[in-house]
Amino acid sequence: MKNLATKIPEEPPLRFRGARVLITGxxxxxxxxxxxxxxxxxxxxxxxxxxxxxxxxxxFNLQPVSEQVRLHITDVRNQHGLQHLLRDQDFLFNLAGQTSHMDSMTDPQTDLEINCRAQLSLLEVCRAVNNRVRLVYASTRQIYGKPDRLPVDETHPLRPVDVNGINKLAGEFYHLLYSDVYGIPATVLRLTNTYGPRMRIRDARQTFVGVWIRRLLEGQPFDVWGGQQLRDFTWVEDCVDALLLAAVHPETPGKCLNLGGCQPVSLLQLAELLVQCHGSGSFVVREFPADRKKIDIGDFYSDDSAFRRLTGWQPATSLASGLEMTVAYFRKHLQFYV
Incomplete structure (x- = not known):
């Protein structure tokens, strides 16, 4: 089978040339x-x-294309003007969301507004003005909760362990419902730990890997909680390949599909690899904080074979190479991210 994922970077699909695309978030x-x-x-x-x-x-994330994109600074919760923005779009990548699991527990109402109510409102706008827009919704592996088996495929029970996971799950169901009932060609991708240039490193609201990189570059040891937990990681450009494939493949609408990455590693192995990529640095293994332990899912890595079979997607970048490029990016641009 032809590997479409490796063709996208070299030969941009005709479907995107001249296409109108809206990206939330x-x-x-x-x-x-x-x-x-x-x-x-x-x-x-x-x-x-x-x-x-x-x-x-x-x-600063948009600096390479600041003159080529139209930027509207508005909240996805603010539905005024969305009808105008959505009316003529060919594609909608719905990536806006509140990602912090701890924030969802301390401020559940805000998480509800962004990850649940705003998603329903956005779909209502699509239904009203543009129900043919190809829509890809970025969900999360967090909706599975603590896994019964590994790797986790799409048939696994859905048991979110925090408010964020519950609201993201509701967002998924809204997208699938509107695809089924109103014909909006929506696809849900459940992302795992995505990493790479432009990730948030200021704090742990997006991913713990970002905080590790910041501490490393600032010459400080970083904390590894537990260390034995297994995780899989997706290089951001591989993730983008998958999003584009999900948006154009004729068989993805109405489906909810996992997206994984390369072979899973323990957090301790990841920490050692990160220090190796930087060339120096140190970390301290600590006991998992009690408040976070309650919502930690333990070992987790995805079975994304359904998406691979359907689209031909394959991760193209190893974890070691991806971490090297990520560290190099933030070494050069650290001032814009802290």
Missing amino acids: GAGFIGSTLAIRLVQHGAHVTILDSLIPEYGGNL
Whole structure:
């Protein structure tokens, strides 16, 4: 079978040349990387982002394409103007969300507004003005909760362990329902631990790997909680390949699919590899904090064979290479991310 994922970077699909694309959360980590790729493919890209400091939007992320994209600084919870933005779009990548698991527990109402109510409102706008827009919704592996078996495939029970997971699960069901009932061609991708340039490193609201990198570059030891937990990781450009494939493949609408990465590693192995990529540094293994232990899912890695079989996607970048490129990026641009 032809590997479509490896063809996208070299030969931009005709489907995106001249296409109108809206990205919610487009100034964030994954959204900005996707925007840069789409501009390279010749798409007309519009970005919606609140730029609320806690949620990851960063104008520096868009610096490579700042003159080629249209940026609307507005919250996805604010439905005014969305009808105008959505009316003529060919594709919608719905990446806006509140990602912090701890924030969802301390401020559950805000998480509900962003990850649940705003998703329903956005779909209502699609239904009203553009029910043919190809829509990809970024969900999370967190909706599975603590796994019964590994690797975790799409048939695994859904048991979120925090408010964020519950609201993201509701967001998934809204997208699938509107695909089934109203014909909106929506696809759900359940992402795992995505990492790479432009990720949030200021704190742990997006991923613990970002905090590790910040501490490393600032010459400070970083904390590894537990250390034996297994995780899989997705290089951000591989993730973008998958998002683009999900948006154009004729058989993805109406489906909910896992996206994984390379072989799983323990957090201790990841820490050692990160120090090796940097060339120096240290870390301290600590007992898992009690408040976070309650919502930790333990070992987790995805079975994404369904998505691979359907689209031909394969991760193209090893964890070691990805970490090297990530550290190099933040070594050069650290001032814009702390």
